[in-house]
Structures are given as structure tokens and as C-alpha cells.
Amino acid sequence: MPVEVRLPTVLRPHAGGQSTVSANGATIGEVLNDLVTNYPGMAGQVLTEDGTLHRFVNVYVDDDDVRYLEQLDTKVPDGATVSILPAVAGGCGR
Amino acid sequence: MLRLPAQVYTQMVAHCLSGLPDEACGLLGGDLAAGAVATCYPTRNLAASAKLYTVDPKQHLQADRDAEAKGMAIIGVFHSHTHTDAYPSATDVAQAPDPDWHYVLVSLRDTHPMVRSYRIMGERIDEEPVIVEPAP
Numbered sequence: 001m002p003v004e005v006r007l008p009t010v011l012r013p014h015a016g017g018q019s020t021v022s023a024n025g026a027t028i029g030e031v032l033n034d035l036v037t038n039y040p041g042m043a044g045q046v047l048t049e050d051g052t053l054h055r056f057v058n059v060y061v062d063d064d065d066v067r068y069l070e071q072l073d074t075k076v077p078d079g080a081t082v083s084i085l086p087a088v089a090g091g092c093g094r
Numbered sequence: 095m096l097r098l099p100a101q102v103y104t105q106m107v108a109h110c111l112s113g114l115p116d117e118a119c120g121l122l123g124g125d126l127a128a129g130a131v132a133t134c135y136p137t138r139n140l141a142a143s144a145k146l147y148t149v150d151p152k153q154h155l156q157a158d159r160d161a162e163a164k165g166m167a168i169i170g171v172f173h174s175h176t177h178t179d180a181y182p183s184a185t186d187v188a189q190a191p192d193p194d195w196h197y198v199l200v201s202l203r204d205t206h207p208m209v210r211s212y213r214i215m216g217e218r219i220d221e222e223p224v225i226v227e228p229a230p
Contacts, residue, residue: 006158008158008191008192009126009167009168009192009194009195010191010192010193010194019162056189056191058151058154058155060151060155063152063155065151065152065155083155083158085151085154085155085158086191086192087148087149087151087189087191088119088121088148088149088154088171088189088191089141089146089147089148089149089189090146090147090173090182090183090185090186090188090189090190091117091141091143091145091146091147091173091175091183091185091186092117092144092145092175092176092177092178092183092185092186093145093146093183093184093185093186094145094178094183
């Protein structure tokens with residue numbers, strides 16, 4: 001069952017400028033792998049080389065951050081929306 | 095160039111002052127192509143630190159949805175430096191999430207807050223003019 005994936009502006013050029021795309025999968029891991037298969041330019045920006053969630057992005061199923069659920073094993077119910085946003089952080093550092 | 099309505103400028107600086115002694119942060123919604131901010135989204139600093147900030151991801155999601163519903167996008171982030179210049183640190187540059195965003199620094203080191211804005215592409219930092227526009 002395809003789910004809607006909302007993309008941050010930084011990833012949109014890899015999807016032809018679209019803000020929302022469809023991807024298939026029953027878990028977040030499957031959805032993100034399908035996304036990267038369809039839009040290879042996103043490889044390395046969403047998932048790391050060893051297949052874990054990149055630390056510079058936050059991924060949500062509807063309102064819930066998957067890092068506080070089951071990470072890549074988080075289930076994606078039919079009709080859910082997956083949102084990807086950049087992790088925003090920094091600071092003077094000293 | 096970054097265009098900031100006076101109300102957004104005031105809200106942003108007030109949020110930074112209210113966060114002292116820690117850094118404060120928030121997101122800016124508006125028109126990316128025009129570099130025009132319309133809405134300020136103050137957020138919690140989950141790092142709760144005078145040296146680091148982390149925008150609350152849940153508030154980021156809410157801001158992103160609100161901006162989209164209003165036909166806008168999140169076009170940048172602001173944060174304070176409590177005791178250093180209004181210039182991106184190595185930490186800011188390393189963690190800048192989007193080369194199209196505007197990165198606003200509010201320095202609270204001196205008596206008067208100093209607001210500056212930058213574009214960050216890789217390790218390149220370009221300052222841009224900030225135009226504060228009066229309320230209509």
C-alpha cells in the first residue's frame with residue numbers, strides 16, 4: 001500500500017521538485033528504502049551506508065517521531081503520512 | 095537578502111532574550127524564492143545550553159505543517175549566541191541542514207542585540223543584508 005511521504009526542501013531537487021511523493025512499505029525502513037530506490041539522489045541523506053536512520057534527519061509517522069517508537073521497524077499504517085524533516089541544531093560551541 | 099517584518103524581528107529578539115542564559119532558537123516561515131519571512135515560530139531549545147541549540151523536532155513538524163497550510167515553507171532558522179559574535183560557529187556550519195535556508199544569528203553579547211543573516215553552503219558562509227520592514 002503506497003503511503004504519502006512529505007519531503008523537506010533540501011531533498012526535493014532529488015524528486016523533481018515535488019514536495020510529496022509516494023512510497024511503498026509496511027515499516028519506516030521499507031518506506032525509506034523504497035524512497036531511496038526511486039530517488040537515488042537521496043541515498044546517504046536519509047539512511048546511512050549501514051542502513052540506519054541518518055542523524056541529520058527526523059522522520060515522523062503522522063505526529064510521532066520514529067526515534068521514540070521502533071526506529072526503522074516502526075509500523076506505517078494504511079493512510080498514514082510520513083514526514084521527513086532536517087534535524088536543526090548548532091550553537092556557538094564554546 | 096532577507097526581508098523581516100518588524101513584528102517578526104521583535105518576536106525573534108524577544109524569544110532570544112527570554113531564553114537567557116541559554117541559547118534560544120526558532121524557525122522562520124515565508125517565501126523561499128523571495129527571501130521574505132512572514133511568520134516566526136519560536137521553539138524550545140532541547141539542548142538547554144548556553145553553547146548549543148537543538149530545535150524541538152515536534153515543534154518543527156508543527157511549524158512545517160502550519161507554514162505549508164498557509165502556502166509558505168520553512169525558509170530558515172534563528173538562534174542566539176549569548177556571549178559571542180552574530181557569526182556562524184563551526185558547529186553551526188557543520189550542522190546547517192539546507193543550503194537554501196537563511197541562517198539568522200542574534201548576538202546577545204553586547205548591550206543591544208545584534209541580528210545578522212547568512213547563507214551557508216558547505217563550508218562557505220555568505221552574509222546577506224537584513225531588511226526590517228515596518229508593519230503595513
